Amino acid sequence: MVSDFAAVAVFLVLGAGFVLFNFLLAKLIRPSAPTPIKLSTYECGESPVGSAWIQFNVRFYLFALIFVIFDVEVVFLFPWAIVYRSLGLFALVEMLIFLAILIFGLFYAWRKGFLRWY
């Protein structure tokens, strides 16, 4: 039992060590010639405008939340799809009920006007 978890610990240490080692190695052998342009923030080729620490619209969170719900839904859909054949009609009905509950959430957000960007 404990030795099972020891494998996880070893993996963690080796994984972290591998990354650190490579960074260190790269730092030792690469040439270093910084210029202001090289050090500037990368923003898809545009020149950066202002600080990233700005107050942005709270609506982003609502969209993110709604997205996450439907994202996580897939986690439940995949195992269901794999054993679907042996489960039959009952599982189909169950999954439809589950989806209906999720879609209700979307319906609620839509009716309350959370999907409008104004």
Next chain:
Amino acid sequence: MSAFDLTKFYADWQIILPECFLFVWALFVLTLATLGKKDEPGRSGTFALWTILGALITAVWVGVTADGAAFGGTFVFDRLAVVFKEVVLGGVILTAISSIGTVGRLEVHRGEYYGLILLSAVGMLLMVSATELLTLYIAIELSTMGLYVLAAYHKGSRRSAEAGLKYVILGGISSAILLYGVAWLYGLTGTTNLAAIKDAVMNIYMSTGGFPPAMTLALIFVLAGFGFKLALAPFHMWAPDVYEGAPTPITAFLSVASKAAALAAFLRVFFVGLESAAMAWTQMIAALAALGMIVGNVTAIVQTNIKRMLAYSSVAQIGYILVGAVARDTWGATAISFYTMAYLFANMGAFICVIAFSERTGSDEIADYNGLAARSPVLAAFFALFLLSLTGIPPTAGFLAKYYVFLAAVNAGYLWLVIVGLLTSVIALYYYATVIRKMYFPSGETASTITVSKSLTLALVISTIGVLFFGVFPGPFVGWIQNAAQMLLAGK
């Protein structure tokens, strides 16, 4: 998965029927909130009340017809579940009735108020029945998610916002601590099923003659997680601020229904799952119970706001309830269940009085209760009765509850804890009696009369019947919960 057994699935769904019922109608109430042109509080409130009544009847019906475990032993509907489901649903009904005035005064999101209460109640019902730690965790999350939003329901109020923020942050931390404890338990025993944990813990004890330090660590984390949910000292610091800032019906809901559900989970985890580790946790719980009684009662004396006073008093009440936990036997579980029932009616009733008072005067200050007996004799009489029941004065249910709890502790050999309990009860009598004295023997002029709305009167009458009925005729009920406790401890 090979052959799929449809009848087994129907049996599972039958056992979870009260939760399903409540959940479907909770969604229906939320749908109503979205469909109406204007939020109509009356409509969703009426639906919510019928829904809860329906769930109550369904829970009784399932308790009579179906009995046993479902979903691979993660969910159980036993006698204890019946007892605590009725307590939780009783709390939800009283909350819903006493919310009518509060919801009427809301400016936005009226319909969602009841929807969130119902969804939170679903979580509490699941909590009562969960016999597997992760199921329990998800149930706790479901019940508190709704409460976070409800605590911050007065959108413009700073205090309400503070209550919501504090509750969500501390609630999140406590959930993480509980989950960490569960992880340690899983690491030690290799399972999250409570019955299997019981056997595994016994095996650890048998093979090593003691418990590894990790066991103590797991116990501390789990106990701390429960301590936050129950507002048990020293994990109670969120309670006064949240209780004060939240809308008063929600405060009542928080302090009664969610605690009753957490106590049922506590009984399952500590009296069943960790029963073999009892020698490791009994001392901890005895110390926490004593601390709760002392801190809660002493701090309550200096409060000037009635909601804060009741918050500290409920910290003390949880201390009294946990005195029963040191007994670890049928009597201990019976005493805890009975105390929860008595606490439901007394505390709920006291908060409904606070709602009725602030509805007319807009104040929660204890000083303003001066001369309430002259302004509204009925309200003052109700309030005095509930405060006396919280103190533990006969013939109220609070007296018998304290008696059973202390009796269980004395039989278990914890005389010192009972002495602490009795001494702190005297302190409690002091601050409860101060409010009663202010109401009946006013100093100076008293203001105009106060009328109590019909719905609140109904809620007050129900609570009074509960307080007096269980105080005078406890016999059948005690026999019933004793039976439930026996079956819980026998592992059936």
